[in-house]
Amino acid sequence: MCFVNRLLVTLTVLLATLSLTVGANAVSGKTPALRVASASPLTVRGTGFKRLEPVRVTAVGRERTWTRNVRASGTGMFLATFAAIESRCAVVSFRAVGSYASRAQLKLVQPGCPEPIP
Numbered sequence: 001m002c003f004v005n006r007l008l009v010t011l012t013v014l015l016a017t018l019s020l021t022v023g024a025n026a027v028s029g030k031t032p033a034l035r036v037a038s039a040s041p042l043t044v045r046g047t048g049f050k051r052l053e054p055v056r057v058t059a060v061g062r063e064r065t066w067t068r069n070v071r072a073s074g075t076g077m078f079l080a081t082f083a084a085i086e087s088r089c090a091v092v093s094f095r096a097v098g099s100y101a102s103r104a105q106l107k108l109v110q111p112g113c114p115e116p117i118p
Contacts, residue, residue, distance in 0.1 A: 030076060034094050034106035041083040046096050046104060049076040053098040059085060060093045072098070089113035 030048035037045035042059070049055055049072040057080040059066040068080040085091060093107045 032076075032096065032098070032102040032104035034096055034104045036106070036108075037079060038081075039088060041081050042085045042088070042091065043079055043081045044094050044096075044106070046070075046072065046078045046080070047076060048104070049078065049096070049098050049102045050100040051076055053100045053102055055080075055096050055098045055102070057094065057096045059091045060095065061085070061090045062092060063090075072102075 032046065032048040034044055034046050037043045044057060044059075046055060046057070051072065051074050053072045053076070055070050055072055055078055057068045057070060057078075059082050066082050066085060068082065070078045070080050072078045080096075082091075089110060089112075091108060093105060095103075095105045097103050
């Protein structure tokens with residue numbers, strides 16, 4: 001087999017593999033999502049992220065922000081703990097942005113806490 005034929009076969013196999021991988025991610029229908037897993041210490045659970053994706057999780061507060069860098073598991077799940085946050089009223093929302101374009105946001109509605117200033 002000449003070089004050009006081998007190159008064409010290799011490219012065809014590579015493209016088929018990539019399309020199967022992209023198709024599997026699209027068909028799985030896993031939308032990235034966040035939820036509060038624990039109140040003490042404040043822990044956020046992310047699901048639906050890409051396998052082993054590095055993720056930056058930010059807790060947006062009334063007066064400041066906190067950031068954690070985590071890596072999703074093989075199933076796309078992670079936990080981010082914010083032990084320095086002492087008051088449940090201190091956080092208004094969470095956002096998670098993955099290196100492979102996964103994104104999720106969680107806005108907190110907390111009875112008994114003052115409304116955030118826009």
